[in-house]
Amino acid sequence: MAEYIFRVFRYDPEKDEGTRGRVQEYKIGVERGWTVLDALNYIKWHVDGSLAYRRACRHGICGSCGMTINGKNTIACEQQVADLGTQVVTVEPLRGFRVIKDLIVDMEPFYDKLYAIKPYLIAYSDPPTDKERLQSPEDRKLLDGKYECILCGCCTSSCPTYWADKEFLGPNALMKAARFAVDSRDEGWEERVNAIDDKHGVWRCHTIFNCVEACPKELNATRAIVELRRLMLKGRL
Amino acid sequence: MGKFEGYRGTFRCVDNRWLGTDEAKELHEVEGVELHNVHEHDAVIVGAGLAGMYAALEVKKAGFDVAVLTKVFPTRSHSGAAQGGIAAALANLEEDHIEWHFYDTVKGSDFLGDQDAIELMVREAPLVIFEYEHMGVPFSRTPEGKIMQRYFGGHVKDFGRGKPVLRACMAADRTGHVLLHTLWEQCVKLGVRFYSEYYVLSLIITDGHCQGVVAWDLINGGIHVFHAKATCFATGGYGRAYKITTNSHANTADGVAMVLEAGLPLEDMEFVQFHPTGIAKQGILISEAARGEGGYLINDKGERFMERYAPDKMELAPRDIISRSMWTEFLEGRGIGGERVIHLDLRHLGADKIKERLPQIRELAMKFAGVDPIDEPIPIQPTAHYSMGGIPTDINCRVLGDGKEQWVRGFWAAGECACVSVHGANRLGTNSLLDASVHGKRAGRDIVEYLSVVECFEPLPVDCARKAVDRVNWILKADGPERPSELREILQDNMYELCGVFRNEEDLTKMYDIIKDLQKRYQNIHIEDKSKVFNTHLMEALELGHLLEVAEVIVAGALNRTECRGAHWRTDCPGRDDENWLKHTLAWKTEEGVEFDYKPVVITRFIPEVRKY
Numbered sequence: 001m002a003e004y005i006f007r008v009f010r011y012d013p014e015k016d017e018g019t020r021g022r023v024q025e026y027k028i029g030v031e032r033g034w035t036v037l038d039a040l041n042y043i044k045w046h047v048d049g050s051l052a053y054r055r056a057c058r059h060g061i062c063g064s065c066g067m068t069i070n071g072k073n074t075i076a077c078e079q080q081v082a083d084l085g086t087q088v089v090t091v092e093p094l095r096g097f098r099v100i101k102d103l104i105v106d107m108e109p110f111y112d113k114l115y116a117i118k119p120y121l122i123a124y125s126d127p128p129t130d131k132e133r134l135q136s137p138e139d140r141k142l143l144d145g146k147y148e149c150i151l152c153g154c155c156t157s158s159c160p161t162y163w164a165d166k167e168f169l170g171p172n173a174l175m176k177a178a179r180f181a182v183d184s185r186d187e188g189w190e191e192r193v194n195a196i197d198d199k200h201g202v203w204r205c206h207t208i209f210n211c212v213e214a215c216p217k218e219l220n221a222t223r224a225i226v227e228l229r230r231l232m233l234k235g236r237l
Numbered sequence: 238m239g240k241f242e243g244y245r246g247t248f249r250c251v252d253n254r255w256l257g258t259d260e261a262k263e264l265h266e267v268e269g270v271e272l273h274n275v276h277e278h279d280a281v282i283v284g285a286g287l288a289g290m291y292a293a294l295e296v297k298k299a300g301f302d303v304a305v306l307t308k309v310f311p312t313r314s315h316s317g318a319a320q321g322g323i324a325a326a327l328a329n330l331e332e333d334h335i336e337w338h339f340y341d342t343v344k345g346s347d348f349l350g351d352q353d354a355i356e357l358m359v360r361e362a363p364l365v366i367f368e369y370e371h372m373g374v375p376f377s378r379t380p381e382g383k384i385m386q387r388y389f390g391g392h393v394k395d396f397g398r399g400k401p402v403l404r405a406c407m408a409a410d411r412t413g414h415v416l417l418h419t420l421w422e423q424c425v426k427l428g429v430r431f432y433s434e435y436y437v438l439s440l441i442i443t444d445g446h447c448q449g450v451v452a453w454d455l456i457n458g459g460i461h462v463f464h465a466k467a468t469c470f471a472t473g474g475y476g477r478a479y480k481i482t483t484n485s486h487a488n489t490a491d492g493v494a495m496v497l498e499a500g501l502p503l504e505d506m507e508f509v510q511f512h513p514t515g516i517a518k519q520g521i522l523i524s525e526a527a528r529g530e531g532g533y534l535i536n537d538k539g540e541r542f543m544e545r546y547a548p549d550k551m552e553l554a555p556r557d558i559i560s561r562s563m564w565t566e567f568l569e570g571r572g573i574g575g576e577r578v579i580h581l582d583l584r585h586l587g588a589d590k591i592k593e594r595l596p597q598i599r600e601l602a603m604k605f606a607g608v609d610p611i612d613e614p615i616p617i618q619p620t621a622h623y624s625m626g627g628i629p630t631d632i633n634c635r636v637l638g639d640g641k642e643q644w645v646r647g648f649w650a651a652g653e654c655a656c657v658s659v660h661g662a663n664r665l666g667t668n669s670l671l672d673a674s675v676h677g678k679r680a681g682r683d684i685v686e687y688l689s690v691v692e693c694f695e696p697l698p699v700d701c702a703r704k705a706v707d708r709v710n711w712i713l714k715a716d717g718p719e720r721p722s723e724l725r726e727i728l729q730d731n732m733y734e735l736c737g738v739f740r741n742e743e744d745l746t747k748m749y750d751i752i753k754d755l756q757k758r759y760q761n762i763h764i765e766d767k768s769k770v771f772n773t774h775l776m777e778a779l780e781l782g783h784l785l786e787v788a789e790v791i792v793a794g795a796l797n798r799t800e801c802r803g804a805h806w807r808t809d810c811p812g813r814d815d816e817n818w819l820k821h822t823l824a825w826k827t828e829e830g831v832e833f834d835y836k837p838v839v840i841t842r843f844i845p846e847v848r849k850y
Contacts, residue, residue: 014768033518033607045722049765049774054309056485059521059601061414062313078604100456101771107310120422121373130363132370133383143375147418148411151312185373 001029009092011099030081037076052065053103063150068092073154073214094157113173139184146179155211167200171221173213178224202228247466267462269706274461278304281465281649283437287317288652288677289471295681297427301688304430311421315485319413319525322405324667325362329383330403345391347663347803348845354632354657358675367676374419376408376763388529391555391665401464405667410526410597438705440499447648458769467684469649478788479621480729483522492654494783496628502640502823504656505626507794510804511738515620516606525666528552532757535580536571550850557804559665560619564738580614627656634680640823651676662803712778717761721778741809744795790824793831
């Protein structure tokens with residue numbers, strides 16, 4: 001067991017309103033194999049029950065525990081403490097979003113961007129009755145790297161363009177749009193293109209690549225955005 | 238009122254509203270709840286996993302006003318953690334038949350599953366899969382472009398006599414994730430109303446009639462009343478009663494505990510499935526797909542020990558059998574390094590197959606066990622995974638107040654929290670996503686039928702929120718010496734040891750006493766967050782209350798059932814006892830403890846036989 005100091009951002013709207021929050025230090029022993037979520041759970045269950053954060057599956061599929069750890073966005077449940085390489089670990093809420101309490105942020109604006117791009121399959125032609133639509137393995141492969149998103153918010157929260165322009169759809173919503181754009185079954189390009197071919201859409205991205213670095217699922221939203229641009233230009237020609 | 242028997246009284250309705258001055262006032266008056274926090278929806282669904290969202294879609298499609306209440310944002314629900322697949326006899330790659338799937342599920346259930354319900358489920362399976370595909374699920378594909386299928390434990394050809402069959406429809410090893418996200422996308426498309434991060438506290442049931450739920454708004458704090466003509470629970474399981482579990486932190490028996498509290502019975506709660514391949518010490522799921530693709534289970538001596546226990550099906554035997562085999566290896570000193578660990582070896586599959594078909598498993602093994610399965614075996618141990626028991630329902634998902642036939646009008650349940658029963662004493666892999674989807678849909682359809690007959694909201698009892706308000710206030714003010722987290726850890730540690738893969742009377746009695754003691758200590762808890770906004774400590778305390786109530790019923794049921802069947806294995810009983818125990822347990826909570834009743838198993842086609850693999 002190794003000693004670590006966790007410097008955790010705290011904000012209680014009922015006490016700290018009007019302030020910029022505070023930092024609370026917890027000195028705890030960390031066992032081998034612990035993730036940052038394990039450490040937060042230890043703090044909540046054994047040191048300070050008032051610490052608030054979101055968590056659910058604890059193995060990287062639900063996307064609840066996105067936060068900023070030592071300055072880098074990731075999901076806490078997948079971040080091994082030992083891999084951080086520091087004995088002092090700072091844990092902060094995802095930036096770019098309003099803090100509700102401690103490490104919990106308001107994700108509504110993030111979801112709203114998704115709703116804006118119509119995040120569902122649009123198909124006008126009727127599917128075959130009592131059969132699946134066919135899709136070749138090659139066409140299916142185009143979805144790889146786009147459909148695995150867990151909506152943790154790490155990408156959009158790391159995006160300087162989003163910090164400056166809160167209307168920007170952000171890497172997450174644009175990747176979702178790309179996921180449908182390349183799906184051989186989808187016919188919704190016309191419906192979707194207006195939302196993304198916008199000054200707050202694909203053209204706003206400055207290819208800073210923060211989102212790629214932040215994604216815990218190693219997805220490449222910047223590449224997806226570039227693919228969308230290419231599709232759009234093709235459509236204009 | 239036609240088919241809805243027991244529907245009393247006459248109503249005057251205009252614009253879907255109760256008429257008459259006094260009554261109209263009553264409609265919105267609930268003690269202890271602010272007026273604007275009383276909501277009205279035709280249907281209220283609790284839980285946003287596959288069952289809940291499928292039900293919501295059906296109701297919404299029919300044009301009714303439906304709201305989904307969930308303690309986490311919908312895509313965070315635990316259905317998304319399912320990896321391997323969803324079963325349906327599509328025969329996309331080789332011969333398969335609905336009847337084979339029917340037989341396998343009955344045999345897998347150790348003949349405790351109700352065969353009418355199982356038959357319905359396997360028949361509707363292909364239709365649900367096609368509907369999912371039409372919604373946009375990115376299934377993996379065969380060379381011809383059809384939905385890809387893989388092997389899974391217990392699914393075989395020719396009524397149990399043949400080789401394993403390719404029946405699990407898959408999207409790599411993220412099947413649950415894609416189904417969950419696609420359902421959510423469809424709900425967004427149709428404009429289903431979600432109340433995310435609302436934690437339901439109690440049911441509103443009077444005289445056998447359900448009128449909605451009372452909930453706590455986690456984000457802002459505050460009690461809300463959801464007044465509904467139809468209420469459907471899709472609240473999931475209770476793996477968090479155990480220390481080693483695949484389940485999410487959110488799976489804390491909330492729905493089933495509320496049903497108990499409302500004086501209704503639960504069915505077959507003693508049957509808790511242990512998944513054989515959880516990452517050692519953490520319980521995180523390594524999908525059965527790893528064995529479906531050909532993975533080996535290896536003990537300390539380097540043996541594929543399943544040879545001894547299921548010589549025919551080997552690693553593809555059902556989960557209960559493999560978990561027991563592993564535990565036997567532990568007891569006989571053949572766990573890896575003498576510990577409770579077995580190796581799951583995938584190395585012979587080769588890097589390409591592992592990367593293409595099991596990418597998430599590789600990621601999980603690397604991130605949580607620190608091993609790359611291409612180079613090293615994964616250390617695993619049995620982990621609490623799924624609850625076969627739950628809220629007793631009929632085949633239309635209507636909740637049965639006596640556990641047998643009397644419907645609690647206006648109340649449905651579907652998915653893991655319900656017990657139809659399609660899994661009996663042991664569930665087959667890939668049948669859980671199927672159960673949640675088919676019964677979510679069935680519940681939705683039945684709700685639509687009900688709503689098209691019932692036009693009015695009946696007045697709410699004014700005191701319907703009192704219990705929930707009192708409980709929240711009690712916990713917020715409580716200042717006893719006990720920490721909820723400490724009590725929960727005692728419960729979880731002991732449940733895994735004393736009410737786990739193998740059980741006996743002595744251990745179970747000890748466990749029962751521990752729970753009784755914990756329930757007493759629970760009365761003296763305190764929480765350290767006294768605020769209203771996003772009070773996760775309050776939620777943990779409420780969840781613990783639910784776990785303690787439900788654990789008591791699990792243990793009492795396990796003590797009561799003196800036989801070995803499926804996931805319930807009593808080392809002090811000789812074996813399966815069809816003469817005395819081919820029946821479902823119904824359990825009620827009373828002042829004196831847990832009371833039991835029974836109901837017969839529905840057997841339509843397959844007569845119980847010895848279950849061998």
